[in-house]
Amino acid sequence: MPKQVDHRERRETIARALWRVVERRGVAHLTLREVAQEAGISHGALQHYFTSRGAMLAFAMDFAAEQTSLRVGRGMRELGDRPHPRDVLRLMLIETLPLHADARAASRMSAAYVLEALHDKDVHARARDGMLQGRALVEQLVRQAIADGHIPADRDPANETNLLLALTGFTPLIELGVIEPQDALTAIDEHLNRLFTGDDRDASR
């Protein structure tokens, strides 16, 4: 179905053009017109895909989330058949940080989207749903790791999940050069080491 492929390709082209505009000028200056120009299409053609700035942002955000999932999926395959839950959580955390160009674009989109959410109910609901899904996935991994003895049974899964999610707070600190990427990775590894102390006892790893 070449037509559908074209449609999808065109939307990707637009999403990437939107990222470049956000990267260069910030979300404050993001307009349909600017994105059309960057994507090399007419304003009218862009409106065929997105009827509003909000719809365009929502698509760019979904596309960013999709790209992040694809990167996590690739990383998972590298971890082999039965990946250790510590490595899975590490991969998920690290792919949200702005450590390479694609992740940085997604992370900047995400930050812009959170700001938009503060004064737009639809964006708020959509951003919240996405983050709640991510949170549920992390909590499921934590609960399974407790059940399997990797994390001590006296740890509260909801609380540990919240602490893991808070580590996404390294993003603005890395973006502003307050904390070096390598130091953020060291801190994340240290946090995970303290969480996965169940493995020390049974040496199952």
Added chain:
Amino acid sequence: MPKQVDHRERRETIARALWRVVERRGVAHLTLREVAQEAGISHGALQHYFTSRGAMLAFAMDFAAEQTSLRVGRGMRELGDRPHPRDVLRLMLIETLPLHADARAASRMSAAYVLEALHDKDVHARARDGMLQGRALVEQLVRQAIADGHIPADRDPANETNLLLALTGFTPLIELGVIEPQDALTAIDEHLNRLFTGDDRDASR
């Protein structure tokens, strides 16, 4: 010097008007004209204080940082003469979270400022300096707490500082309703409890 007081008051009025505009419509729609209207002064009068949108944002950010310092200062006085370093770090962390109206305004300004910093060198340098100062203050407290035996001596002060700073990552999670304020506080307390285990040994607290 009533004239200086007036000048300062006027700038504060403008900063608070700016916050309301950011709160209501987001930084994307922030213009000198909009802020002048919200503050109830003419565009020309506003330009007397700020020659550009960037200068206005920088002032609003400094004002937000100043207000946060004042709140931390008030909290410090409530902690008494010789506050425990755990309580000082808790106070500093919590006052950066959007848990009440003033802190929320400052936190939203800060998020907007970080986004602006990504494509504005001056804003980047200014935001980085502010955050580096905050980081240095936290690291100094951590080092002193290690020296005083509150935190075990085998903890790396730079790494512990980075983990504490990452907890500011609760901000977007609270703003989007992904994590409840009370759950963020519980997680922060748990993290501090695990850090200040030196007190368990000598029961100095």
